[in-house]
Amino acid sequence: MxxxxxxxxxxxxxxxxxxxxxxxxxxxxxxxxxxxxxxxxxxxxxxxxxxxxxxxxxxxxxxxxxxxxxxxxxxxxxxxxxxxxxxxxxxxxxADGVWADLVAAVRNAPDYGRSALGHGSKVNVEYVSANPTGPLHVGHTRGAVFGDALASLLEFAGYDVTREYYINDGGTQVDMLARSVYLRYLEAHGRQVEFTDDTYPGDYLVKVGQDLKDRVGDAYLDKGEQVWLADLRVFATDAMMVLIRADLAALNVEMDRFFSEKSLYGTGRIEDALAVLDARGLIYQGTLEPPKGKLPEDWEPREQTLFRSTDHGDDVDRPVKKSDGAWTYFAPDIAYHWDKVERGYDQLIDVFGADHGGYVKRMKAAVSALSDGRVPLDVKLCQLVKLTKDGEPFKMSKRAGTFVTLRDVVDEVGPDVTRFTMLTRKNDAPLEFDFARAVEQSKDNPVFYVQYAHARCRSVLRKAEGIVPRDPALDDTAEFAVARKLAEWPRVVEVAARAHEPHRIAFYLYDLAQVFHALWNRGNDRPGLRFYQESDPQATAAKISLPMAVSVVISAGLGILGVTPAEEMR
RNA sequence: GCACCCGUAGCUCAGCUGGAUAGAGUGCUCGCCUCCGAAGCGAGAGGUCGCAGGUUCAAGUCCUGCCGGGUGCACCA
Structure with missing residues (x-):
């Protein structure tokens, strides 16, 4: 405690x-x-x-x-x-003894800071959920890191967490993907092709086209869409999901579940979800008012099937069926969230890019309506990442050409630096990610500063190997400062978990590293404060509890962020 | 026109969900490595927390209205 x-x-x-x-x-x-x-x-x-x-x-x-x-x-x-x-x-x-007792208790307690806050209640964290049309880019990277760290944080705070990825494999963008793969397939057969606006020109599809050729030979050559489209939708999205899973693996992100949008169609799931809303009197046929301000050129009143989301806090009611009777993109999303509610989660969290901000209210309205207000949905929006190198904008990708990919970032600085740096800003604040500064070994790079503190702890403990720690006797203000900072750890975990803000962990670790480095530096002037006392094993035994405790907390904190603690700086 | 997010030191940003004299890094000024655990250390200057009201013992934090920036705004996902 x-x-x-x-x-x-x-x-x-x-x-x-x-x-x-x-x-x-x-x-x-x-x-x-x-x-x-x-x-x-x-x-x-x-x-x-x-x-x-x-x-x-x-x-x-x-x-x-x-x-x-x-x-x-x-x-x-x-x-x-x-x-x-x-x-x-x-x-x-x-009393001074309180702090010494705390340090002694923490030094061998890797679970220090773990909380029962969640009481094992079930939380679903949905993140990344990128369209399966290409490799993940920087924006997805931030969402992936944020969502993953949030999930770990909630686990550490006593929640039963599911990490989930929603595959948007049901819409028209999958047709575009399939056609793009077809073009690459033709290319693999030596044909000249041209990529239009409604196809994806990225190099990453070249191999997919070749794989298709290897699989079907010339069976699809000179054939119409009706022959190959359905097959290629599956073939292409499967290939993209292999790509995306590999991207996530490179970042050390592991999902518990991938949920396919496609799996909702033709199974009655969407109909079921909407029936739930209908039973509550929230579905009706109607015509929306035109939007205020600038009127779209081709606007005309149309009767659609609408969800009365205004009853649950939205600004306008939202269409679930188009005028031609097909589902809107919102309908499967409702069904997906209905599925999550049915699976018995006590709380839902969606991590979106900031460009989906306009989607938040209707999604909350849907969950509120589907669960009769029992299941809260928190939507966390991640702002844009601005990539720079030595302050200069950094835009082009080695791989994708038009955008910087997750792999570009991870290859450049590694998963640990990527993850920590992505968490040095609040999720709703824009993030500047400088490749040069991210790997710089100096005090103004928090990643290095925290890793360095941990490495110093480990270094001392390696030297003191074999020495059994005794109860620490704290007497210097710098020692007490470290102990007090350690005492804050459980509070930080709970506050961060309650607010769904993993960046607080990163900032805390920086603060902890700071007081630890300060104590270390004092050892320069006062050799008696050094943790490892060359000629005095007894004194060392009393001193090493502090670096032990610090390394316990930094390891735990970095563990939440998904960052490997450094044993040494090399 | 509407909705959401942001506005805090010259710059980049924290601020523990309403608490005490608003913090850190960087930059700037000054002082420190012949030896010690200096990929640095210590000290200092720097603020009407966008503006104006309101709520209460207490507001950077909550409410309202403006100003400025970003994002999104019928059948696209």
């Missing part, structure tokens, strides 16, 4: 005692009471807002509440002092 969680429990217990003794009125909610690290370390180790949040509902002066609470907490062995500060904060300073 982290010191913060323990102190929180103590504070709540003390408040309950005060209630029992009549110092506080009955019927108060303690939900808003928090124990957190103060911004300014001079205020102490922890602070609680209990007195301030209880002042109003209890009708008491916050100072009086704080004073009474202070007296109770000071009686605890782990509290060195409790001081009431101006607005009504209660600042706590903990």
């Amino acid at each position: 982290s010191p913060f969680a323990e102190m929180h429990a103590r504070v709540i217990a003390s408040l309950a005692e005060m209630q029992a003794e009549g110092a506080l009125p009955q019927g108060l909610s303690f939900d808003a009471v928090v124990v957190e690290p103060p911004r300014d370390p001079a205020h102490g180790d922890m602070a609680t807002n209990a007195a301030m949040v209880l002042a109003k509902p209890s009708g008491l002066n916050p100072r009086d509440i704080a004073q009474t609470l202070a007296g109770r907490l000071e009686a605890l062995a782990l509290v060195a002092s409790a001081a009431v500060a101006r607005p009504g904060f209660l600042n706590l300073r903990l």
